[in-house]
Amino acid sequence: MVTATSISKAQVLEALEGVKDPEIPAVSVLDLGIVEKIQIDGVRVAITCLPTFVGCPALDMIREDIESALAEIGATAEVNFVFRPPWTSDRISEEGKRKLLEYGLAPPPAGNTVALTLMAPGKCPYCGSADTILESPFGPTACRATCYCRSCRNPFEQFKQI
Amino acid sequence: MPSDAKGLSSLLLAVADDELIIGHRHSEWTGWAPHIEEDIAFSSIAQDEIGHANLFYKLLSEVDGRTPDEIALGRQRGEYRHAIVCERPNGDWAYTLARHFLYDSAEQVRLEAFAESSHSPLSDVSEKLLREERYHRFHAEAWLERLANGPVEGRHQISAALISAMRDAVGLFEPIEDEEVALADKVMPNTSEELLQKWLTEVTKRIESAGIVLDLASKDGAELLPTSSGELPQPLEDTTQPASISYRDGRWVLDGTLSGFGGRRGAHSEDFTALWDDLTRTYREAPAATW
Numbered sequence: 001m002v003t004a005t006s007i008s009k010a011q012v013l014e015a016l017e018g019v020k021d022p023e024i025p026a027v028s029v030l031d032l033g034i035v036e037k038i039q040i041d042g043v044r045v046a047i048t049c050l051p052t053f054v055g056c057p058a059l060d061m062i063r064e065d066i067e068s069a070l071a072e073i074g075a076t077a078e079v080n081f082v083f084r085p086p087w088t089s090d091r092i093s094e095e096g097k098r099k100l101l102e103y104g105l106a107p108p109p110a111g112n113t114v115a116l117t118l119m120a121p122g123k124c125p126y127c128g129s130a131d132t133i134l135e136s137p138f139g140p141t142a143c144r145a146t147c148y149c150r151s152c153r154n155p156f157e158q159f160k161q162i
Numbered sequence: 163m164p165s166d167a168k169g170l171s172s173l174l175l176a177v178a179d180d181e182l183i184i185g186h187r188h189s190e191w192t193g194w195a196p197h198i199e200e201d202i203a204f205s206s207i208a209q210d211e212i213g214h215a216n217l218f219y220k221l222l223s224e225v226d227g228r229t230p231d232e233i234a235l236g237r238q239r240g241e242y243r244h245a246i247v248c249e250r251p252n253g254d255w256a257y258t259l260a261r262h263f264l265y266d267s268a269e270q271v272r273l274e275a276f277a278e279s280s281h282s283p284l285s286d287v288s289e290k291l292l293r294e295e296r297y298h299r300f301h302a303e304a305w306l307e308r309l310a311n312g313p314v315e316g317r318h319q320i321s322a323a324l325i326s327a328m329r330d331a332v333g334l335f336e337p338i339e340d341e342e343v344a345l346a347d348k349v350m351p352n353t354s355e356e357l358l359q360k361w362l363t364e365v366t367k368r369i370e371s372a373g374i375v376l377d378l379a380s381k382d383g384a385e386l387l388p389t390s391s392g393e394l395p396q397p398l399e400d401t402t403q404p405a406s407i408s409y410r411d412g413r414w415v416l417d418g419t420l421s422g423f424g425g426r427r428g429a430h431s432e433d434f435t436a437l438w439d440d441l442t443r444t445y446r447e448a449p450a451a452t453w
Contacts, residue, residue, distance in 0.1 A: 051290075053210070053213070053294060054210070054213045054214055054217050054287075054290065054291065054294065055209045055210045055211070055212060055213015055214060055216070055294075056213065057209075082286075083283075083286040083287045083289075083290045084282075084286040084289075086286075086289055086290040086293060087290075088293070112293075114296050114297070114300065115300065135199060136199040136202065136203055137203075137297045137300055137301055138199075138202050138203040138205075138206035138207070138297070138301070139202065139206070140202070142206060142209060142210060142213075142294075146199070146202070160297070162293050162294065
């Protein structure tokens with residue numbers, strides 16, 4: 001804990017980069033596009049976030065993690081979740097999509113074309129083949145679908161398009 | 163509570179209770195579904211619906227002062243306002259899927275309406291939830307088509323289940339308490355009757371396009387096709403009820419006493435007794451517990 005009288009935006013962003021999704025530790029809240037707005041007033045930082053999936057139990061953990069990451073740099077965070085604009089998977093940055101892929105999760109395809117996506121889940125994160133099928137639109141967490149690669153015969157998961 | 167929030171509170175409570183109770187029923191498949199993908203699917207849908215219930219209770223909490231947990235778990239049985247279809251036991255796999263299809267189609271219809279609500283917290287969340295709900299509908303519709311186009315046994319079971327579930331599911335559009343206030347405030351942009359008409363038109367169209375012919379007015383209702391051995395399957399259950407749903411003179415008409423009404427006034431079936439006991443037990447024993 002450091003004592004500060006004012007906090008810069010760069011410091012806040014650096015702290016937020018360290019706040020990972022509790023269920024997908026490869027990506028930060030910034031990579032996911034969850035952070036909508038940052039307002040700094042001295043050491044008080046108001047952060048407006050957009051929930052990914054409403055029923056996601058990780059949201060409360062994310063709030064607490066943001067608060068403690070900001071406390072580390074001497075700031076007091078006030079985290080607020082709002083629903084407008086709705087969070088969509090298009091808010092995940094290119095960097096975030098690359099990190100998802102490296103982690104073993106197929107990133108969501110761009111746009112808002114769920115029906116199409118469900119038939120063609122995208123490239124296998126292990127071998128890169130496009131010969132993949134959707135096993136189920138549901139998976140171990142609210143944001144993941146279960147897929148199968150017919151080429152390397154591995155099951156894999158995809159971050160859902162939403 | 164300010165009197166002008168009466169309609170809003172009533173609307174939020176009905177929707178939140180629907181989500182909580184159907185979510186609870188879906189969660190009962192955890193560990194028991196016919197195969198692992200479906201176990202995960204119903205567990206995941208349950209998690210979504212209970213999360214949505216929590217969100218609606220939070221919106222209600224902002225106008226009524228009680229905490230979301232107090233509202234969700236701290237009420238007596240007769241104070242719940244969900245539709246009776248939500249509390250029905252899961253029954254068999256066919257009934258589960260039929261209700262899932264009818265419920266999630268109904269959710270789509272009402273969330274589209276609520277997206278136009280004058281209460282902006284409600285319109286904002288409705289738009290968000292519609293995106294999530296597409297996956298529920300995709301799942302339900304895929305099952306409907308799979309069973310409709312599969313062996314005759316499954317086709318017959320889903321047909322019978324749809325008739326049985328439909329007679330309850332119309333209760334999702336039973337008018338809410340203080341509906342006239344909710345309408346006057348434009349918190350609720352459409353009447354329950356308008357939403358019922360829209361929903362019945364959409365679900366019957368979808369069922370027909372899957373190739374299932376339902377006669378909602380008759381005793382047996384579903385068409386009977388011979389099995390591969392040439393015999394007619396036995397009807398699975400007696401669905402006789404002195405009630406019918408029919409399309410006459412350009413609109414849907416409900417006749418007789420349909421089993422699904424009463425929930426919006428707190429008049430629940432016996433099926434809710436054990437569910438309520440199970441759902442609220444921990445809270446009743448330790449209201450201050452956090453988990």
